[in-house]
Amino acid sequence: MTYLAKPKLHHPKLPTNALGYTRRDYEGAISTLCAGCGHDSISAAIIQACFELDLPPHRIAKLSGIGCSSKTPTYFLGNSHGFNSVHGRMPSVLTGANLANRDLIYLGVSGDGDSASIGLGQFAHVMRRGVNMTYIVENNGVYGLTKGQFSATSDKGSKSKRGVVNADEAIDLAALAMQLGATYVARSFSGDKAQLVPLIKGALLHPGAALLDVISPCVAFNNHTGSTKSYDYVREHNEAVNYLDVITLHKEITTEYSPGELQEVRQHDGSILRLRKLHEGYDASDRIAAMNFLQESKAEGEIATGLLFVEEDPADLHAASNTVATPLNALETADLVPGAGALAKINAGLR
Amino acid sequence: MQPTNVSSPDYFHKVVDCQWACPAHTPVPEYIRLIAAGRYSDAYLINWESNVFPGILGRTCDRPCEPACRRGRVEEANNASPEPVAICRLKRVAADLKDDIRDRLPKPARQKNGKRIACVGAGPASLTVARDLLPLGYHVVIYDGDARAGGMIRTQIPRFRLPESVIDEEVGYVLNLGAEFRAGTRVDSLKSLLAENYDAVFVGSGAPRGRDLDIPGRREAAANIHIGIDWLSSVSFGHIEKIGKRVIVLGGGNTAMDCCRSSRRLGGDDVKVIVRSGFDEMKASPWEKEDAQHEGIPIINFHVPKAFTHENGKLTGMTFEVVEAKYDANGKRSLVPSGQPDVHVECDDVLIAIGQENAFPWIERDIGLDFDKWGMPVVDKTTFQSTQAKVFFGGDAAFGPKNIIWAVAHGHDAAISIDKFCQAEDVAVRPPPMMNLLSQKMGIHEWSYDNAITADSRYKVPLKDVSIALKSIKVEVELGFDAKLGFKEAQRCLNCDVQTVFTAKQCIECDACVDICPMDCITFTEDGEEADVRKRLTAPALNLTQDLYISGGLKTGRIMAKDEDVCLHCGLCAERCPTGAWDMQKSFIEMTHAGCGKHKPLPLAAE
Numbered sequence: 001m002t003y004l005a006k007p008k009l010h011h012p013k014l015p016t017n018a019l020g021y022t023r024r025d026y027e028g029a030i031s032t033l034c035a036g037c038g039h040d041s042i043s044a045a046i047i048q049a050c051f052e053l054d055l056p057p058h059r060i061a062k063l064s065g066i067g068c069s070s071k072t073p074t075y076f077l078g079n080s081h082g083f084n085s086v087h088g089r090m091p092s093v094l095t096g097a098n099l100a101n102r103d104l105i106y107l108g109v110s111g112d113g114d115s116a117s118i119g120l121g122q123f124a125h126v127m128r129r130g131v132n133m134t135y136i137v138e139n140n141g142v143y144g145l146t147k148g149q150f151s152a153t154s155d156k157g158s159k160s161k162r163g164v165v166n167a168d169e170a171i172d173l174a175a176l177a178m179q180l181g182a183t184y185v186a187r188s189f190s191g192d193k194a195q196l197v198p199l200i201k202g203a204l205l206h207p208g209a210a211l212l213d214v215i216s217p218c219v220a221f222n223n224h225t226g227s228t229k230s231y232d233y234v235r236e237h238n239e240a241v242n243y244l245d246v247i248t249l250h251k252e253i254t255t256e257y258s259p260g261e262l263q264e265v266r267q268h269d270g271s272i273l274r275l276r277k278l279h280e281g282y283d284a285s286d287r288i289a290a291m292n293f294l295q296e297s298k299a300e301g302e303i304a305t306g307l308l309f310v311e312e313d314p315a316d317l318h319a320a321s322n323t324v325a326t327p328l329n330a331l332e333t334a335d336l337v338p339g340a341g342a343l344a345k346i347n348a349g350l351r
Numbered sequence: 352m353q354p355t356n357v358s359s360p361d362y363f364h365k366v367v368d369c370q371w372a373c374p375a376h377t378p379v380p381e382y383i384r385l386i387a388a389g390r391y392s393d394a395y396l397i398n399w400e401s402n403v404f405p406g407i408l409g410r411t412c413d414r415p416c417e418p419a420c421r422r423g424r425v426e427e428a429n430n431a432s433p434e435p436v437a438i439c440r441l442k443r444v445a446a447d448l449k450d451d452i453r454d455r456l457p458k459p460a461r462q463k464n465g466k467r468i469a470c471v472g473a474g475p476a477s478l479t480v481a482r483d484l485l486p487l488g489y490h491v492v493i494y495d496g497d498a499r500a501g502g503m504i505r506t507q508i509p510r511f512r513l514p515e516s517v518i519d520e521e522v523g524y525v526l527n528l529g530a531e532f533r534a535g536t537r538v539d540s541l542k543s544l545l546a547e548n549y550d551a552v553f554v555g556s557g558a559p560r561g562r563d564l565d566i567p568g569r570r571e572a573a574a575n576i577h578i579g580i581d582w583l584s585s586v587s588f589g590h591i592e593k594i595g596k597r598v599i600v601l602g603g604g605n606t607a608m609d610c611c612r613s614s615r616r617l618g619g620d621d622v623k624v625i626v627r628s629g630f631d632e633m634k635a636s637p638w639e640k641e642d643a644q645h646e647g648i649p650i651i652n653f654h655v656p657k658a659f660t661h662e663n664g665k666l667t668g669m670t671f672e673v674v675e676a677k678y679d680a681n682g683k684r685s686l687v688p689s690g691q692p693d694v695h696v697e698c699d700d701v702l703i704a705i706g707q708e709n710a711f712p713w714i715e716r717d718i719g720l721d722f723d724k725w726g727m728p729v730v731d732k733t734t735f736q737s738t739q740a741k742v743f744f745g746g747d748a749a750f751g752p753k754n755i756i757w758a759v760a761h762g763h764d765a766a767i768s769i770d771k772f773c774q775a776e777d778v779a780v781r782p783p784p785m786m787n788l789l790s791q792k793m794g795i796h797e798w799s800y801d802n803a804i805t806a807d808s809r810y811k812v813p814l815k816d817v818s819i820a821l822k823s824i825k826v827e828v829e830l831g832f833d834a835k836l837g838f839k840e841a842q843r844c845l846n847c848d849v850q851t852v853f854t855a856k857q858c859i860e861c862d863a864c865v866d867i868c869p870m871d872c873i874t875f876t877e878d879g880e881e882a883d884v885r886k887r888l889t890a891p892a893l894n895l896t897q898d899l900y901i902s903g904g905l906k907t908g909r910i911m912a913k914d915e916d917v918c919l920h921c922g923l924c925a926e927r928c929p930t931g932a933w934d935m936q937k938s939f940i941e942m943t944h945a946g947c948g949k950h951k952p953l954p955l956a957a958e
Contacts, residue, residue, distance in 0.1 A: 003796045007804040007921055011871045011890045012427035024869075036861040036929025044866040191862060219861060219929045231859050235907060 006030050018054040026051050028078035032071070038190030038216030039069055039138045043076040045193050046107070046136075049200035050077060053248065061097060061104045065090040065119060068145055069111030069138035069216075077107075088119025091126035091135075095317070098131050101327040102318055105204060106133035113143055116152035116171045123173070127180040127209055132316040134203040135211045137173055138190075140218040141229035148221035159226030174308060175294050177211040178287060183314035184210035185290075187305045189234050190217065198244040199307060202273050205246065208314030215303065239302040241282045241293070245274040265312050275307060284310055352881055352901045352910065357852065360786035363938035365898060366915050367848045369438055372419035374760035376784070376942045377401040379416060379438055380848040384800060386444055387841035389834070392452050394445035399456075401942065402759050403479050403525070404504070406517040409443030410829065411508055413605075413636060413754035421845055424894075425870070425917050426808075434809035436843045437832075444837035446517070457486040459529030464488035466773045469549040471538045474502020475755045476555035476746030478525045479762025480769065483945040485528035487770065492549075493530055496537035500526060503557055503747075504755065506584035507606065509613045510825045541714045541742070551741050551769045554714075554728075555762070558747035562706040564601065568659030572666035576659065579610045579704030586613055586824065595699025597621040599669055601656060602704035603633030608640065610702040611648045616824040623696065624650045625669075627686060629676055642828070646817060655686065657693060659701065668697040707752045727751065734778045735765040743769055766945035782943040788936045791849055792925075798935055800846050802922040810840045846920045849935050853911055855904035857932035864924035864933055865889060870917045873924060878903070878910045888912055 006027070014022045026047040031040050050060065057079040064070035066087035073082050081104070085093040094108045108126075115123045115137050126135070141158070143149040150158075150166045153173065158166050174187050184206040188196040196214065203210035215234050217223050223230040228237075242263070248271045263284060265273040275284055283289055290309040297304040324331070355362060365371050369379040378397055385394035398405035417423075420435030427433045466489050470477035473495035481491040499505060500522045504513070526532055538544055544552060561578035563569075569576065575595065579602065585591040598619040600611040603626035614622045624643065626633055630652045633640065640650065654671035661667055671694045674686040709727060714720060720739040721729040728737050730744045737744055745761030747753060768778040791799045813830040814820070820828045832840060865873050871890035878884075885892040885899065892899060892914035900913040925933040 004803055004921070004923065004926065006867065006923065007869045007919055008806060009425055009429045009804060009869055009919060011917060012424065012429070013890060013893070014428070014871070034929065035927045036859065036863045038861065040866055040927075041862045044862070191860060193862065217861070219859070223859070231861060232906065 004030070017051055019056060021051065021057075023047060023051040025079070026057060026077055028073070028075045031075040033068060033075075034144075034220045036219035037068070038140060038214075038218070039072050040075070041190040041193065042136065042138055042196070042214055042216055043072050045190075045196045045200055047076050048193070048197045049204060052197070053201055053204060055105065055204070059103070059105055060107060062107050062109060063090050063094045063097065064109040065111075065114035067111040067114045068140075068218075069109060070114055072138065073109050088114050088117070088122055090114065091119065091122035091131075094133055095126055095129065095131050098133065098317070099323065099328075101329055102132070102323070102325075103327045106131070107204070108133055108135040110135065110137050112137060112139045112141060112151045112153040112173075116173055120152070120171070124176070124180055127177045127182045127211065129317045130181060130183065130209045130315060130320065132207055132318070133209060134200070134206075135209070136200070137211070137213050138216045139173070139213055139229070140216050140222055141170075141227070142218050142222035144218045144221050155228040158228040159224070161221050161224050161227075163226075172294065172298070174211065174213040175291060177209075177213075178291050178294070178309055181209070182211045183208035183311035184307075185309045186211070186307045187213045187215070187303070189215050189238060189305060191231055191235065192238070192305075195240060195243065195305065198246050201246040202244055202307065202310075205248075205267055205269060205271050206310070206314070207268050208311065208316045234303060237301060237303045239279070239297055239304050241277070241279040241304055241306040241308065242284060243276040243278060244307050245276065247272040247274055265310050267312075273307070273310060278306070284308065285312065287311075352878060352884060352899070352912075354903045355898070355901045357900075360784050360940060362898070363786065363788070363848075363850050364784070364940045366850060367938070367940070368419040368421050369416035369436075370848070370940065372415045373402075374415065374757045375402045375763065376940065377416075378848065378939060378941070380844055380846050381939065382445060383436070383438070383441055383841045383844040384846065386441055387801070387838055387844075391445050391448040392450045392455070395449040395452060396455060398442055398445060399524070402756060403482050403762075404475060404521045404755065404759065405442050406446030406521050407504055407513060408755060409439060409441075409446050410513050410517070411504075412439045412442070412756050414439045415756070421847055421917070422843055425845065425919060430806075430808055432808065437809055437812070437840050440812050440829075440832060441837060441841055444832050444834075447831050448834060448837070453524075456524055457528060459527070460486055460488040462488055463490055466490065466550040467492065467548070468551050468553065468769060468773075469494065469544055469547070470553045470555055471541075471544070472502055472554070472556035472746075472748070473497070473500035473522075473532065474555055474557050474746060474758065475504060476748070476758040476762045476765070477502070477553060478522060479759045480553045480555065480745065480766045481530045482525045482528065483763060483766035484769065485525075485530060487946040489773070491530045492533060494533045494536050494538050496535065498534050500532055500534070502555075506587050507580050507609070509583065509586065509609050511612070511616065511820065511823075511828050512609070514825075514827050539713045541720070542718050545718065545741065549741070550773050551743060553765055553769065554742060554744045554748050555746045555758070556748045558707040558709045558752040560708045560710040561703065562708055564656060564703050564705060566656055566658050568661050571664060572659045572661040574664075575666035575699060576701045576703065579606050579702050580707060582702055583609060583613065586617070591617070593618050595619065597698040598623070598700045598702065599696060599698045600624045600702045600704060602626065602706070603628060603635055604704060604706070605635045605639050606707070607702075607704035608635050608643045610704050611643055612646055613824060614700075614702065615646050615648065615821050619700075622648050624648060625654045625656070625671065625696070626650065626652050627655050627674070629653060632684075645814075646821065653686070653689070654694065660695065666699065666701065668695055669701060670695045707747070709748060709751060733764070733781065734768045735761060736768055736772070736778055740772070763942070763944055767943070767947075770945040782947045784943055785941045787939045788850070788852065789939070791935045791937050796926055798849075798922055800849050800935075800937070801842070802846070802849075802920070802935075804845070804919050804921050805842045807839060807843055809843065810836050847918075848938050848940075849920050849922070850938050851900070851913065851918065851920070851922075851924055852934050852936045853900065853902050853913070854932050854934070855902045855911065857930045858905055858911065859930055859932075860905060860907055860909070861929060863927040863929065867923045867927040869921065869923065870919055872914050872916075872918045874912045875905070875907075875909050876912060884910075884912055888914060890914065892916060
């Protein structure tokens with residue numbers, strides 16, 4: 001951490017996006033996390049993704065729970081809405097907010113403790129319901145705030161900083177999300193922004209439940225030999241299945257690929273998720289195959305990263321609940337108070 | 352790419368743009384920090400060590416450091432009017448606010464080394480040679496045609512820019528080291544000077560001849576036509592105290608600016624500067640043009656003098672041809688007639704300030720000292736030695752008219768050569784500068800320098816009210832920064848000498864530095880050719896005059912590339928680095944002066 005605010009001065013040639021903002025305009029307050037924390041890189045990737053997508057900051061809502069990861073929304077998107085909720089309860093708050101105002105872009109930020117331990121139930125149900133959101137788990141496999149105990153995502157057999165071996169099985173949040181019906185599931189690494197930024201962009205554009213499990217080394221308590229979430233270990237065992245290019249409507253497609261190398265997923269808003277395959281035969285649109293692949297690569301000791309699964313035409317909670325298309329705060333009295341006649345009609349229908 | 356060799360003294364020196372640009376390589380950020388700390392005497396001595404005349408230069412320097420200053424580039428697109436740090440005027444703050452530093456200056460050498468050196472001219476170059484050689488035990492004899500030492504500093508710079516007391520003080524510091532000053536003794540034969548058995552002779556006689564303008568009417572109206580530098584020195588010595596009401600100053604250099612502003616103070620109500628070229632191509636420094644305009648002096652450009660007009664032997668005015676600039680395919684400019692009718696400007700006096708020339712009528716051509724086809728002595732660019740091994744040149748006498756700070760730089764180099772020559776060492780072997788790197792870390796978030804970056808714009812130096820300033824030639828126009836303004840301006844300095852030093856083997860490639868850097872200077876990327884690497888950095892490095900700091904040896908096989916161009920030296924990379932791979936280390940670069948290693952550097956008060 002630092003005591004000095006980041007100087008307002010920026011590079012003289014810093015580009016602006018379609019809204020006239022620079023990347024720096026998407027920043028938040030200066031981080032008070034430990035120096036070298038992977039979470040800060042994820043914050044930077046979120047900033048970059050929102051800048052590149054020309055998102056208006058006031059149309060984004062950041063929600064989080066408790067923990068190092070859940071502090072980070074303070075450090076990005078300083079001009080967006082934010083809600084720092086109770087430990088593990090971010091999914092319900094997000095679901096409620098989303099039901100009330102479906103027009104905002106929802107970004108849930110959580111950690112392995114917040115999502116895989118105290119909030120595992122909430123995590124499961126928000127995925128099942130298909131809430132339209134981007135859910136980022138900043139996964140460092142350790143309880144950093146309480147000085148280095150194993151978390152629920154610590155791999156079985158991995159060692160703590162004090163040399164203790166973990167005896168419990170790890171929860172794989174990406175696998176769980178796939179099983180529970182999430183329609184955009186990706187895994188990435190805080191140390192690889194070239195992969196992470198497009199995955200965040202894809203998730204923000206995806207009109208359904210999107211989970212990003214981002215391995216984010218804890219420099220203070222989980223970056224040692226024997227850890228499976230250290231910078232070195234993840235770099236050595238990272239097995240990217242594909243490389244994502246997010247192509248929004250107004251961006252020209254310039255790169256050429258030979259057939260078979262590419263998988264394209266068209267989204268509702270017209271944007272295209274273009275997947276360059278790195279792993280032969282990997283099909284990101286096949287949920288069952290993806291789940292199998294995840295288990296297999298885990299058994300081989302590899303960490304599968306990339307866009308693991310995406311559904312081309314997802315449905316979300318609003319569709320399932322047949323809710324009104326207008327956000328609740330925009331409904332007029334006429335919509336909300338249809339009058340005695342309408343009530344009489346309903347009552348008549350119930351007789 | 353080749354990893355950067357940061358142990359070469361030039362690499363980090365170049366990052367300190369101001370110091371690199373200064374001909375005398377004054378450690379600018381170091382003295383600016385001392386000013387901010389209120390240690391004016393220490394700041395003064397750092398200056399004195401490198402440029403000999405801090406009080407004089409703090410008012411008159413041509414400031415090559417300021418266009419180079421990183422602050423100007425950094426403020427681009429961040430500030431409505433990007434401006435460098437007011438380095439020159441901060442130097443004056445140190446000189447104005449210092450205590451009596453006389454007992455901290457070197458003392459006259461207790462033991463003489465028996466060598467005798469003659470300096471021709473008592474200007475900045477000769478005085479620098481004397482300053483460097485006297486403490487080593489040399490006997491230095493300085494000859495000058497004038498009664499007092501200082502050369503052009505005393506004769507050509509008007510008092511309203513540089514008070515006499517400042518000249519007396521700083522020239523005095525040099526003479527008091529034990530120089531023998533032969534006032535009023537003009538050297539008119541180098542041959543006979545050499546016959547006096549000096550061990551070496553230094554020629555620092557300047558460029559004393561002002562160029563004349565030979566056009567019709569010049570001879571007839573001669574009584575009211577003056578050569579600029581001669582007129583300035585007559586004013587300086589009090590021989591001239593008045594000028595006509597209407598004055599034309601010809602020329603676009605700094606001398607022309609001094610002439611027009613002096614005229615305003617000696618009775619000239621209607622003073623005009625008239626130049627051949629365009630306003631933007633004028634040789635005068637932008638701030639000197641500004642100062643002249645501030646005093647109500649119009650600058651009329653694209654007017655070529657055609658004739659002096661006169662009646663009954665008295666000057667009545669001048670006619671000018673109006674021209675315009677035309678550029679050919681190669682971008683070469685020529686001034687062509689605009690077709691407009693000639694202009695006649697009435698005036699009572701004309702000052703010609705269209706350039707200066709060297710003149711060496713006093714150097715015999717048969718003493719083994721070669722001259723080139725332009726009548727300039729053949730002088731080695733590094734050693735300042737002429738083809739007559741005993742004779743060295745410096746200042747304007749060496750390579751034509753430049754500025755005081757160049758004369759000082761020449762003086763230092765010539766002094767090294769003279770010392771080596773007298774000690775029978777090879778003058779071509781030059782001593783390298785000393786470079787010291789020292790970590791500035793004081794605690795987890797504490798540095799020994801103030802790393803917060805201020806957003807302040809450049810502060811203006813307060814001026815005397817024009818109505819008072821124009822009443823006397825002796826009233827100094829600029830009041831200088833006071834301690835408070837000086838502190839604020841000093842805080843604009845980015846401390847470029849506090850270097851970002853990278854140790855690859857400590858780096859875990861966590862990207863913390865990349866994310867925090869406010870100026871997008873740092874990138875971890877695949878290796879490649881420089882031209883290619885420059886394009887794919889976080890922010891493309893398009894300023895090719897600024898180096899990339901490259902480091903290999905990372906675990907992933909990538910390289911760390913840092914573009915030095917707009918780094919704020921805020922130290923956030925080092926604060927956010929979990930392993931100490933980045934550290935902020937102060938590079939202190941000290942140019943070696945004559946007798947390196949033979950005398951100790953000046954002690955600072957409380958280091």
